[in-house]
């Protein structure tokens with residue numbers, strides 16, 4: 001049998017669906033580790049809720065009710081039921097179910113993202129998925145609300161939903177971990193305080209990924225400050241290749257493409273090769289030197305260098321803050337779109353000659369950027385989930401100076417979280433203007 005494709009065969013029998021099973025995952029190797037439970041015929045199964053724990057044939061009470069937060073990571077509601085194959089599906093080839101864990105799943109960004117994932121927009125119309133949703137103790141009720149909305153959406157590709165507040169349970173076998181949940185900076189909180197409070201979340205989640213996720217899990221850190229959170233996470237997950245960790249800077253890239261298109265008077269599909277260098281903060285560097293419009297260098301199309309250096313750069317750096325002022329909340333829909341873009345950039349081959357930006361581990365980078373940071377850089381992918389650095393980029397003094405500034409900021413952030421990366425005692429000497437794009 002093909003490794004990636006499982007052909008459902010009606011002659012199989014299946015175990016009941018308690019924890020994370022579906023007919024698809026039943027066929028995967030994970031099933032052998034599941035608890036004993038009643039054997040059911042494989043197809044035409046009546047949707048009866050079966051418990052697999054101590055009393056195999058007991059019918060459980062309805063699942064759509066507030067769960068005891070102590071047993072937080074069981075399958076949710078309708079997703080605990082057997083999936084009843086239709087006749088035409090029995091011989092159909094399906095891809096193997098993939099496990100996607102999402103933290104901050106009751107938050108605003110996730111509220112857009114989860115429905116894109118479940119619809120097939122991200123991984124394709126023939127890719128069944130399992131969603132494992134991590135919330136905080138406070139957001140658990142809201143998390144149940146999210147799961148109820150997923151139930152009510154009747155997505156054919158969504159085969160499992162689990163909700164929970166323990167990352168060791170929710171990250172089990174994760175092949176993608178989308179780490180969105182983080183605490184916002186409270187009134188009067190220093191940036192060092194934010195780094196510490198969120199860093200602790202990402203240290204714990206790194207440990208959990210290290211313990212229970214797939215060894216090849218791809219991690220995209222969205223929660224801010226996302227570069228340093230990603231660094232903390234990877235340092236706490238020594239069994240997972242550091243290369244697998246990303247900090248989301250794709251929203252900044254998308255914003256830069258839009259502003260360049262606007263200035264040049266072209267639609268944004270004409271803009272390519274845009275790099276965001278460095279930190280997802282107001283020191284980030286949207287690179288107009290290497291960017292192209294309709295295949296031409298941006299500097300040949302937009303001849304106003306002062307606009308590029310000052311207005312364009314600052315617009316991208318502060319776009320998040322301006323949006324908060326207008327909206328009264330931070331960008332959620334466009335962030336979720338950019339997470340989709342970031343995933344799709346890793347699972348589809350990068351178009352010839354183009355590249356994308358992502359915050360990744362700097363070791364081995366060809367640009368002379370300090371090692372051991374998570375820094376946004378230009379990358380290409382063959383579509384296998386991996387990426388490589390782009391080699392043919394050019395630098396001038398302006399770009400070098402700007403990159404040095406954002407690099408200095410990330411080095412300072414790293415010193416400030418040394419207690420969370422296993423590198424000794426933290427020392428915070430953060431530069432003054434290190435606001436996140438979403439902060440005012």
Ligand SMILES: NC(=O)c1ccc[n+]([C@@H]2O[C@H](COP(=O)([O-])OP(=O)(O)OC[C@H]3O[C@@H](n4cnc5c(N)ncnc54)[C@H](O)[C@@H]3O)[C@@H](O)[C@H]2O)c1
Pocket residue numbers: 103104105106107108109110134135136138139180181182183184201221222223224225226247248249250251252280330331332335438
């Ligand atoms: N990288 C980017 O481009 C980018 C863009 C926009 C927002 N962000 C960041 O994304 C994060 C989330 O934004 P949002 O608008 O969805 O916020 P939100 O406040 O709507 O949602 C965050 C959710 O995370 C939960 N949470 C808190 N701590 C958690 C933990 N330890 N484990 C699991 N869940 C936890 C909260 O209960 C809340 O439900 C913020 O840090 C924001 O600054 C990043």
